[in-house]
Amino acid sequence: MKPFDYLSPGDPAEAVRSVARNPAAVFLGGGTNLVDHLKLGIVAPDLVVHVADLLPATVEDLDGGGLRIGAGVSNSALAADPRVRERFPVLSQALLSGASGQLRNMATTGGNPLQRTRCAYFQDVTTPCNKREPGSGCSALGGWTRHHAILGASEHCVAxxxxxxxxxxxxxxxxxxxxxxxxxxxxxxxxxxxxPADTPERDTVLEHGDLVTAIDLPALPPARRSAYRKVRDRASYAFALVSVAAAVEVRGGVITDARVAFGGAAHVPWRARRAERVLRGAPATEESYRAAADAELADARPLEGLDGGNAFKIPLLRRTLAATLRELVGEDAR
Known part of the structure; x- marks a missing residue:
């Protein structure tokens, strides 16, 4: 590991200034992703700025039933919060499906969504990777592709x-x-x-020195009937092959509102807006669920690879979406 300087600033503004003026500086929150990358040699900062103790670690009520989640709230605390479990069960379920209890105790709300891909080629510094070293190539193309993207990928990155x-x-x-x-x-x-387009090294729209301080959840009536379903290779401590987050409202056997997102399918958490449009106003039936999945996956582009590729993700996502909606709709479909 390359030696680096360590700073524990007095407030978030000082932390932002310290990172912004040094291109080789990084923030350190829970450290569940950054520390791995330091060990693997993926990153080699000159300065590590500790922010875990500076960020809000509280969950506050917002008008109408929304929540403001401080960036310092641990994944464990957020999953256990009674308001989250009641108003946004999909969020609690998603958190509890990830990592291990020990890691959830350390991981933060601000840092978890910013974690970088677990692509094996990205994590192996001996292989070309455009995300890690722009312009070097994508080793996943034609390589081991089982865990890679079927939506929104580019010739430069399929993570x-x-x-x-x-x-x-x-x-x-x-x-x-x-x-x-x-x-x-x-x-x-x-x-x-x-x-990814042609700049896969940029995971987010955040600029260097930007610090996430909180995440706001608006009051969302369908969220009370929501769920997260994750398909993985083993029962625990595994990343998703595919996953579905869904929230619905149903009246008289008709879906009046739906919110859907896919995991394990793209370089981003994939908001399934085509599927939502198909579902809204449709009867709560298997035919509607399949039509919604087909609409969202119409542009899916599976990869071939040394391991047989990832075309299996398309039917797997269809079944996972249908199973999630079936669970949520339940007796109201009758």
Whole structure:
């Protein structure tokens, strides 16, 4: 590991200034992603700025039933919060499906959605990777592709975003509060992450020195009937092959509102807006669920690879979306 300087500033503004003026500086929150990257040699900062103790670690009520989640709130605390479990169960379920209890105790609300891909080629510094070293190539193309993207990929990168929490936040119309060198601003969560295009090294729209301070959840009636379903290779401590976050309202057997996001499918937490449009106003039936999945996956582009590729993700996502909606709709479909 390359030696680096360590700074524990007095407030968030000082932390932002310290990182913004040093291109080789990084923020350290819970450290569950950054410390791995330091060990692997993926990053080698000159300065590490500790912010875990500076960020709000509280969940506050907003008008109408929304919540403001401080960026310092641990994943464990957020998953256990009674208001989250009642008003936004999809969020609690997503958090509990990720990592391990020990990691959830350390991981933060501000840092978890910013974690970088777990692509094996990105994590292996001996292989070319455009995300890690722009212009070097994408080793995943023609390589091991089982875990890679079927939506929104490019010739420069086919990696997927790993966060379960981020998929739920994308479905819930969350908004991200950011403190930067020029002051505070708010970013819609669905605008936070970037598709790879020809600059896959940029995961988000955040600029160097920007610090996430909180995430706001608006009051969202469908969120009370919401769920997260994750399909993975083993029962625990595994990243999603695919996942679905969904929230619905049903009246008289008709879906009046729907919010859907996919995980394990793209470089970003994928908001399934085509599927939502098909579902709204449709009868709560298997035919509607399949039609919604088909609409969203019409542009899916599976990859071939040494391991047989990832075309299986398309039917798997269809079944996962249908199973999630079936669970949520329940008796109201009759």
């Amino acid at each position: 997927v975003h790993p966060s379960d929490l981020a998929v739920a936040l994308a479905a819930l119309d969350a908004r991200v509060r950011v403190l930067g060198p020029d002051g505070e601003r708010t970013v819609p969560f669905t605008d936070l992450h970037r598709l």
